[in-house]
Amino acid sequence: MDKQPLVIERDYSRYEVKEPDEFVYKTKKGLSKEIVEEISKIKKEPKWMLEFRLKALEHFFSRSMPTWGADLSKINFDEITYYIKPTERKAPTWEDLPEGMKRTFEKLGIPEAERRFLAGVEAMYDSETVYHKIRDDLAKQGVIFCDTDTAVKEYPEIVREYFGKIVPPNDNKFAALNSACWSGGSFVFIPKNVEVKMPLQAYFRINSQQMGQFERTLIIAEEGSKAHYIEGCSSAVYSADSLHAAVVEVIAKDHAHFRYTTLQNWSNDIYNLVTKRAHAYENAIVEWLDANIGAKVGMKYPSVFLLGKNARADILSIAFAGNGQHQDTGAKAVHIAPNTTSTITAKSVSKDGGKTSYRGLVKIFPGAVNSKSFVRCDALILDEQSVSDTIPCMEINESKVDVGHEATVGKVNDSQLFYLMSRGLTEQQAITLIVNGFFDAFTKELPLEYAVEFNRLIQLEMTGTVG
Amino acid sequence: MIVESFLQSVKDRNEPGWMNSKRLNAFVKFSQTGMPNPKEEEWKYTDVSKIELNNPKFGIVDIAIKSSSDKVIALPMKEAIKKFSDIIQKHFLISDSDKFVSFVHSFWDNGIFVYVPQDVDGGTIYSSIGNSTTPTYSLVILEKGSKLNLVEENTSNEDQHFSSNVTEISVKESAELNYFPYQNPSNDLCNLHYKRAILERDGKINWFVGMFGSKLSRWKIETLLNGENAECQKRGIIIGNHDQHHDMITKTFHMVQHTKGNTEVKGVLTDNSFSVYRGLVRIEKNAQQSDAYMGSHNILLGEKAKANSIPTLQIEANDVKATHGSSTGHVDEEKLFYLMTRGLDRNEAENVIVEGFVGSILNKITLEDVREKFKSIIIEKLRK
Structure with missing residues (x-):
């Protein structure tokens, strides 16, 4: 093609x-x-x-x-x-x-x-x-x-x-x-x-x-x-x-x-x-x-200091970088008390020469026993001009903990794109749909009115024609 | 160190002129550069300020090399620089990225030189470096289509010193190197290594790195995938006990398209030991269709053991697959309990779990005696 x-x-x-x-x-x-x-x-x-x-x-x-x-x-x-x-x-x-x-x-x-x-x-x-x-x-x-x-x-x-x-x-x-x-x-x-x-x-x-x-x-x-x-x-x-x-x-x-x-x-x-x-x-x-x-x-980099037992932090960070934009975003979770939990989910899309960077910190202090932290970062790069960095940092100073991190960086899945286009969507529509789905974890957390607004924002960002 | 005595030492070495001038340039850099500062990101967790570089007490370096094939050239660097000056000059590329590299560059005295000619299967070379404060420089060249297993043991010649090494590796078209560097001197020493491999098209390198000994050790391992279909596998094991401090950096640079990199590092930390793993995967703009994975996993056995990891991805191309995973945790009490009901004591039970954990790396070690060596070192280190 x-x-x-x-x-x-x-x-x-x-x-x-x-x-x-x-x-x-x-x-x-x-x-x-x-x-x-x-x-x-x-x-x-x-x-x-x-x-x-x-x-x-x-x-x-x-x-x-x-x-x-x-x-x-x-x-x-x-x-x-x-x-x-x-x-x-x-x-x-x-x-x-x-x-x-x-x-x-x-x-x-x-x-x-x-x-x-x-x-x-x-x-x-x-x-x-x-x-x-x-x-x-x-x-x-x-x-x-x-x-x-x-x-x-x-x-x-x-x-x-x-x-x-x-x-x-x-x-x-x-x-x-x-x-x-x-x-x-x-x-x-x-x-x-x-x-x-x-x-x-x-x-x-x-x-x-x-x-x-x-x-x-x-x-x-x-x-x-x-x-x-x-x-x-x-x-x-x-x-x-x-x-x-x-x-x-x-x-x-x-x-x-x-x-x-x-x-x-x-x-x-x-x-x-x-x-x-x-x-x-x-x-x-x-x-x-x-x-x-x-x-x-x-x-x-929104952060949470977990100062009391059983405290929990959930951070969801979404970034979209188009032409001339650099989104250097991320999150920090600092575990100070025992039994504290944090999850960080970061999703980013870069296109038209935009740059996204995930920068994050999970720090566990001595004594924060049974702390758990999980970080997940996914980055989509939509074209050849755009770039993405992932820079997580984990400082683990307590042994009785569970800390995990996963990250992926890549392009829109070809088979997903092919499937949607075989159903009659244009490439533009298919990519927009995939990007909206990629951000789903975020939109489903928003009140309905905001979810609509957010999806519209992304659609605005994606408006364009395939020449 | 006084300039005159440095100049005299260069003169006494009786080396080719080009090497003299390399040493001089490096010495200028060395004199002008300050010690690495904890404010620099790469030195944030490793304090080297106590290492005395300006008035080092040089010692003797022992080199032992055992080669199974007479088709390869393998000899101490001290001899090689006189016999194979042209080849060395062509491959001596290292640039002075920090004070330690300039230090090695200025003062190196011996090391390992390996040259595998085109299409030769070089078999296995066992080498051993008995280190002292005198730095070493090693050069490994695999010509087109050649193959080699290279085992490199780093031990110590003295009770108190810090050792430093720079190793440069050139893997030419379709050549394949399995490289097994490991260090296991006593826990009183410091060692800093910088190893860099450059791969041409269809070249392949498999690193099996063992960081076991030393009070403070820092190994920086870089691979440049400069040719299409070049492939790099890095596997590392870090074992820490007592007050050990291990710092491992791996960097993989995907310079052109269709390159593949896979890094997996596992650490087991007991007592008060500390490890920092810093990984970088960089995919350049024209390195489309590259594939990269980086994994770092730690088990903290000691209550005061600590582990930091910073696995970084820098992705400039879009049509690529780059992923990383990382985990740090303790041994599951339930698993321990289960094993203990089967008659193992706690230490034995922990060892079984650790063996399973590092097993995924050990099992990939292609040389059986190296695998057994790693295993016995690990068991010895974790014995209470």
């Missing part, structure tokens, strides 16, 4: 609602002590937070860029605007948002989703949360879901107890940058034994160009609680790159069950450098479902 290359272009039109720059305030380009002080002043923060920011900034300046992972050499920290305030105050209803923002979120379907199946919504636009709401019955049970800036003012004791404790500012260069410049993000508090049945949703939108979005999310799931948090994101498309460096901290106390789902769909001009980490205590379950479809460069 004379095979011709797939011509694939990413159709991002649904997400590319570019509104004119709407903001009430922005700092000047570049990063300095003054800029950080200015951000803190605008937010009217307590002194401890300013000190936290400045200490983190010092660390950011002193720390060198990571030499491993994706190529970050093109980031120009001087050309980035570190804070853009889109509105004067948060809108109590969607109607109260400025027109452009309202249009954006409506087109993305967020208000619609809120009405239909969400327990709460937070919407962030550039540097600030512009809307947040939680269902009244949940608020009455003591569930808190708001932006982190509000939480610093209204729940200072809780914030101060946990903020920066899971991901300290000196954890890595971009955690330090976030700690210095953070703005927005979600604060979630689920009280003891409360189960939030519908998902809580956060949506992050970058509208301006050459900006840095540094949302900061802190989640506390008290003993025996259960909740599911979903975040989505997208951005207007520009020729100059923007930076998104988030920090997410999750604490799952004894018997808590927390699921965190990410559908990362940035445009291909965003550097997505995110630190996500959870602490899981006795019998707690933490699940990261992490899908990375967009961004120019992504470096993200």
Whole structure:
């Protein structure tokens, strides 16, 4: 068969609602002590937070860029605007948002989703949360879901107890940058034994160009609680790159069950450098479902520290890299307590010269007896231009454990393709179907509406014609 | 080390001019390069800072070679460099990737030289290197269509030293080498080896590597599959007891299409011993239709035993099959209990399980006496 290359272009039109720059305030380009002080002043923060920011900034300046992972050499920290305030105050209803923002979120379907199946919504636009709401019955049970800036003012004791404790500012260069410049993000508090049945949703939108979005999310799931948090994101498309460096901290106390789902769909001009980490205590379950479809460069390794007996971590990491994209993603499971379990499943697809890398760590401390960990990585490479790396690392410092790892890298199975095409599908349709099936482990875990959205995203990615 | 005394030593060797200049270049590199740093990924888990490279106490290296065929050339490197300078020059390719390689390059004194002419079945060569701090350089050349079994035992000549070796192997078109290097000196020593094989089309190499002895040992084993249908099988056994530290690196580079690589390393760690296995399979862009497997498996017998593994795949081509599997665990108590009900004591029961575990590699060792040797070393090491 004379095979011709797939011509694939990413159709991002649904997400590319570019509104004119709407903001009430922005700092000047570049990063300095003054800029950080200015951000803190605008937010009217307590002194401890300013000190936290400045200490983190010092660390950011002193720390060198990571030499491993994706190529970050093109980031120009001087050309980035570190804070853009889109509105004067948060809108109590969607109607109260400025027109452009309202249009954006409506087109993305967020208000619609809120009405239909969400327990709460937070919407962030550039540097600030512009809307947040939680269902009244949940608020009455003591569930808190708001932006982190509000939480610093209204729940200072809780914030101060946990903020920066899971991901300290000196954890890595971009955690330090976030700690210095953070703005927005979600604060979630689920009280003891409360189960939030519908998902809580956060949506992050970058509208301006050459900006840095540094949302900061802190989640506390008290003993025996259960909740599911979903975040989505997208951005207007520009020729100059923007930076998104988030920090997410999750604490799952004894018997808590927390699921965190990410559908990362940035445009291909965003550097997505995110630190996500959870602490899981006795019998707690933490699940990261992490899908990375967009961004120019992504470096993200959601991790779980298993600190209490019988704690469990399930991490599912999906990556899709097209032309000009490098998804350097993976996961970390750190077993500190006995009888802890972790499973990591990573699936990646690269095409049109894209690159996927799985980078992971399983570390078992002495004394974490009867720990079990299993890691599975599969990579599909769809064409000759694309590449994939698998870099797992296992540090086993305890003998009474079971640790396993399996990985495969290759192309779409010829016999599957032949079978589907013999049934009348075009090559394009057949490959799309196979790729969707490859990601099945992820989509079947999503709420239905999101599964549909995800499949559509992949289809968009795969749209093209066989010439 | 003072430059003058180095220059004098080079002069005293009475070697061909090209080798003198190689040594000089290497010495310059050696002087300019710092010790490997734990910040470098490949040295992250192995601390070599205590090894004294700048003022080494050189000793004697003993080489013993026994060849079953008179059609092959097999002799100590010290003699070979004078008799076969041209052949050696053509195959001496090593580049100074770190301070240890430059060290060997500058100061090597002896080693093994093997040359198998075209279409010759070289039978089996048994070689033994009695190491000292003086480094060794070995060169193995298999001409087109030739065959060879090469057994290489690494022992020790002195009580206290670290030994280092670089071995270069050239497997030409359709040649086939079975190579059995192993080390089993006492647990007081350090040894660092770097072995690299380059294969031409239809060439084949089977590595059977045994890492048994030494306090600290680090072996880096590389294979370049430079010709179509070249095939590399790497099988390794790591046995650790007491405070031993084993570091094994295997790298397989698929440079052209239709190449095949298979790596399987098994480790058994007792007491406080530690092992790190770092594997790399790299498939280059034009190495389509290549097939690669890498497996690393460990059993931790000692409560304080540790094992790290980093099996990395770098895949630049799409029409390939690349997989790896890895596992680390302890011996199943139920299995032990079963064996113990059959009258074995705990140690014996463990040995039975270990034998089954490493058996999958031992059984593939094509030379019976090497297989028996490996087996007896393993049993001896695991005896409590």
